Amino acid sequence: MQQFDYIIVGQGIAGSLLGYQLLKADRRVLILNDESIPTSSAVAGGIFNPITGKNLDKTWLADSIFPYFKDFYLSLENETHCHFYHETNLYRPYANEQQRRHFLQLTDEYDLDTYIRLVKPDAYKEVENHLGGLFTTSAGWVDVPLMIGVLRKLFIQSNAYHNERFDYQALEISEEKVIYKNFQASKIIFCEGYYASQNPYFNWLPFNPAKGETLIATMQTYSIKEIVNQGAWIIPLGNQQYRFGSTYVWNQLDWQTTKESKETITSKIDKFLKTPYQITEQQAGIRPTTKDRRPFMGNHPAYPNVYVFNGLGTKGVSLAPYFAEHMLYFLEKEKDLMPESNIQRFYSLYSL
Numbered sequence: 001m002q003q004f005d006y007i008i009v010g011q012g013i014a015g016s017l018l019g020y021q022l023l024k025a026d027r028r029v030l031i032l033n034d035e036s037i038p039t040s041s042a043v044a045g046g047i048f049n050p051i052t053g054k055n056l057d058k059t060w061l062a063d064s065i066f067p068y069f070k071d072f073y074l075s076l077e078n079e080t081h082c083h084f085y086h087e088t089n090l091y092r093p094y095a096n097e098q099q100r101r102h103f104l105q106l107t108d109e110y111d112l113d114t115y116i117r118l119v120k121p122d123a124y125k126e127v128e129n130h131l132g133g134l135f136t137t138s139a140g141w142v143d144v145p146l147m148i149g150v151l152r153k154l155f156i157q158s159n160a161y162h163n164e165r166f167d168y169q170a171l172e173i174s175e176e177k178v179i180y181k182n183f184q185a186s187k188i189i190f191c192e193g194y195y196a197s198q199n200p201y202f203n204w205l206p207f208n209p210a211k212g213e214t215l216i217a218t219m220q221t222y223s224i225k226e227i228v229n230q231g232a233w234i235i236p237l238g239n240q241q242y243r244f245g246s247t248y249v250w251n252q253l254d255w256q257t258t259k260e261s262k263e264t265i266t267s268k269i270d271k272f273l274k275t276p277y278q279i280t281e282q283q284a285g286i287r288p289t290t291k292d293r294r295p296f297m298g299n300h301p302a303y304p305n306v307y308v309f310n311g312l313g314t315k316g317v318s319l320a321p322y323f324a325e326h327m328l329y330f331l332e333k334e335k336d337l338m339p340e341s342n343i344q345r346f347y348s349l350y351s352l
């Protein structure tokens, strides 16, 4: 029987960053991950943006999590010699006069100077922006598949990784340990994203999964380095490649791409993009979003050594580094979780 401190199920962004934190803390870790199934992390735009939505809402905990993940990703880049963290302004050209007035009123009312800069009309020729717009600063994107790939190599080198589908029926839980096939560990943490719906230990948690699709496009004559967002976004990936996104669908939860989603995205893009493009790829994923839009972290109400780290929703890139560290401290019994992220808030939904 091989001994570990922790077994982690799933190596999306949640399992990857938690596994990394635990290895850094010199814990013996085994990650079991099924590489044959589609994942949310593989298709994520990877955008981080402190100010979002129609009302320029500040992202939850932005003042803490943004400085935290910046340091985290830069230091991980350094360690792995891999460039996946891209800081860039996010440009929001005003869609119409009404939106311009609304945004200007909001920037006056709230102290958004740290995160917002106004942009004069017609700053760019490739997009419709005759009314001007605004930049949200401290924004950017992470190449999530690249980062996960480089972490997988690190886990393999550390003998901490198996490519296999976890079979819930084969898990044996006792008070002081868990046994899975020929592996024994003190604790097990489930990080399966949307697939938690198939997990008998945590399928009672109130997820509100949202399917989303993105497109990959090529453009020869587009040179904007910022992310542009006006109802749909364009991320410059490099080498004349761009990601367009995204859609939100709550009622057809499968991993298939659809013609409707492609049309939804391109019709929004066509409203402001003035440059010709060619779609080369379409991808679909299911976001592990939660009803109260807060992560699902903590231990199972009946099995104290069975844990979950999930529910990163639409903001995996911003939330995962900060909360992976919280999870580490919680697992090591050094600190409690934030009540807003602790699944204790839903224990009343659990029945044996």
Ligand SMILES: Cc1cc2nc3c(=O)[nH]c(=O)nc-3n(C[C@H](O)[C@H](O)[C@H](O)COP(=O)(O)OP(=O)(O)OC[C@H]3O[C@@H](n4cnc5c(N)ncnc54)[C@H](O)[C@@H]3O)c2cc1C
Binding pocket: 009, 010, 011, 012, 013, 014, 015, 032, 033, 034, 035, 036, 037, 038, 039, 040, 041, 042, 043, 044, 045, 046, 047, 048, 164, 165, 166, 167, 191, 192, 193, 194, 195, 196, 211, 212, 213, 214, 245, 246, 247, 284, 285, 286, 287, 288, 310, 311, 312, 313, 314, 315, 316, 317, 318
């Ligand atoms: C279209 C789209 C656009 C998005 N854009 C952004 C964005 O711009 N910015 C942002 O921050 N977030 C974005 N997201 C959200 C982001 O993708 C998620 O927050 C994040 O990827 C969730 O990561 P996860 O590790 O929880 O889940 P996943 O990435 O789904 O990973 C789960 C892992 O568990 C494994 N697994 C599941 N079940 C088993 C099993 N039984 N045995 C073994 N392994 C198993 C899977 O193989 C997978 O590797 C987007 C999502 C979508 C769909």
